[in-house]
Amino acid sequence: MPNEITFIRFPYEKKLSLIKSSEVNTLLNQVKQHIKKNRLFGPDDNLLIALSGGLDSMVLTHLLFQLDYHIGVAHCNFQLRGQESDTDAEFVEAFAKMHKIPFYTKAFDTKKFAKDQQLSTQLAARELRYTWFDEVLRTQAYNYLVTAHHAGDQVETMLYNLTKGTGIAGLRGIPLKNDQIRRPLLSISKEDIEAYARTHELQWREDASNQDDKYSRNRLRLNVIPELKQLNPGLEQTLTNNSKRFEALEMLLVHQANEVRSQFLSKHQDTFSLKLSWFDQEAGGLAILIELLKPFGFNLDQCFSIAEGLSDTSGKQYFSSDYSLVIDRENILITPKQEKKEYSAIIEDSDPLISTPWADFTIEFTPYQKDWPKDNHTACLDADLIQFPIKVRNWAQGDSFYPLGMKGKKKLSDFMIDEKIPVNLKSRVLLFESNHDIVWVAGYRIDNRYKVTPNTKRLLLIKMTNHV
Numbered sequence: 370m371p372n373e374i375t376f377i378r379f380p381y382e383k384k385l386s387l388i389k390s391s392e393v394n395t396l397l398n399q400v401k402q403h404i405k406k407n408r409l410f411g412p413d414d415n416l417l418i419a420l421s422g423g424l425d426s427m428v429l430t431h432l433l434f435q436l437d438y439h440i441g442v443a444h445c446n447f448q449l450r451g452q453e454s455d456t457d458a459e460f461v462e463a464f465a466k467m468h469k470i471p472f473y474t475k476a477f478d479t480k481k482f483a484k485d486q487q488l489s490t491q492l493a494a495r496e497l498r499y500t501w502f503d504e505v506l507r508t509q510a511y512n513y514l515v516t517a518h519h520a521g522d523q524v525e526t527m528l529y530n531l532t533k534g535t536g537i538a539g540l541r542g543i544p545l546k547n548d549q550i551r552r553p554l555l556s557i558s559k560e561d562i563e564a565y566a567r568t569h570e571l572q573w574r575e576d577a578s579n580q581d582d583k584y585s586r587n588r589l590r591l592n593v594i595p596e597l598k599q600l601n602p603g604l605e606q607t608l609t610n611n612s613k614r615f616e617a618l619e620m621l622l623v624h625q626a627n628e629v630r631s632q633f634l635s636k637h638q639d640t641f642s643l644k645l646s647w648f649d650q651e652a653g654g655l656a657i658l659i660e661l662l663k664p665f666g667f668n669l670d671q672c673f674s675i676a677e678g679l680s681d682t683s684g685k686q687y688f689s690s691d692y693s694l695v696i697d698r699e700n701i702l703i704t705p706k707q708e709k710k711e712y713s714a715i716i717e718d719s720d721p722l723i724s725t726p727w728a729d730f731t732i733e734f735t736p737y738q739k740d741w742p743k744d745n746h747t748a749c750l751d752a753d754l755i756q757f758p759i760k761v762r763n764w765a766q767g768d769s770f771y772p773l774g775m776k777g778k779k780k781l782s783d784f785m786i787d788e789k790i791p792v793n794l795k796s797r798v799l800l801f802e803s804n805h806d807i808v809w810v811a812g813y814r815i816d817n818r819y820k821v822t823p824n825t826k827r828l829l830l831i832k833m834t835n836h837v
Contacts, residue, residue, distance in 0.1 A: 409551045417511040422574040425517035441471035447479040520605040521559040541615035626660035641703040665692045693793040718757040748809040752827035760802040770807035771817040
């Protein structure tokens, strides 16, 4: 059975028995002072109101209209309730025309969008709604989007987030303002909103699905919150106060995390390195670590495991949807997660330059000189021992070579362990191969058999420059 919509209007003669006009003026002044105190917007700002036609958004519109703000209204028709959705749009349009308020509306094929994007209907509607609101704000020169979230919505959101699992931002609930969105009714109770509507004889559209407790938020509002109010009649005020406390704690945490980020997080190429000298479990290190790893997509359980792993043997690897993380002694290294790509290229003796996904290499022949470069990013080889073409490729299991300074052979996998190359960077190690011999592990060590000796006549210099 489709959701039923009721058109509601409270008779004027009931207003005096329901609320005194002085109380309504108090509410109007309360909202006015709330806007001013929190600097939500100024008298010259252009405000776009998200107007569904329901009670809350109609009261919000009436309040801002009474306070003489420059307003326009935007209505989304999600086409989820057939003719009733169209009637909502017609109702809002008629209201806007009656009061000469600029009116914007758009109809969405929400179910198709949800199916195409593999989203729930609610998430699809949210994405469509705010994407369009942003467009209207930008093209019609509005300063802020104003929504009608109230104290009851705040209670629902905080309890819902707590039930589902959340961080401190979820405990804080709905912010009073974020980006271009403003919520001037966030501290106002539903009862005060209803009383205001009765006194002013406001009309609105009522969606009967708001009383259907098959939806999680409705169950909270209809069943759970009334029980909690039996324990604490001032539940809304209590959670409003808690929201402010959580917001202050969130600001403190973000500040601390930013301090750590600026001092201890660095980036080279696409690899992030987080030094761990700051980490102290007893000083809230876990909370800061969770905040630092949030942009990389690591979930709460992974953050717990990573924090526990800081005192364990290095080398354990963790994966988010887009990144891999490894604990490397006194650092955490984070790299983009990529499918392993087999890289291979051929260098002729006439090629002066080769470019790879991770570094560029220049190739130069020069007569023997005593003071040749001896850094790890330059391979200095006996040119007459090298056979061209040289092959450049990724390392593979089973590879081995004779590291400079050693007479014996060593597996490359063991060499990388000794060199403490992090697990998530091993796939980037490139080998230079001549006549099937590895002559250089790029950036680390040449092969002992191809080193420069007193008998060397010519040098082959291969210089490595990492991509930045």
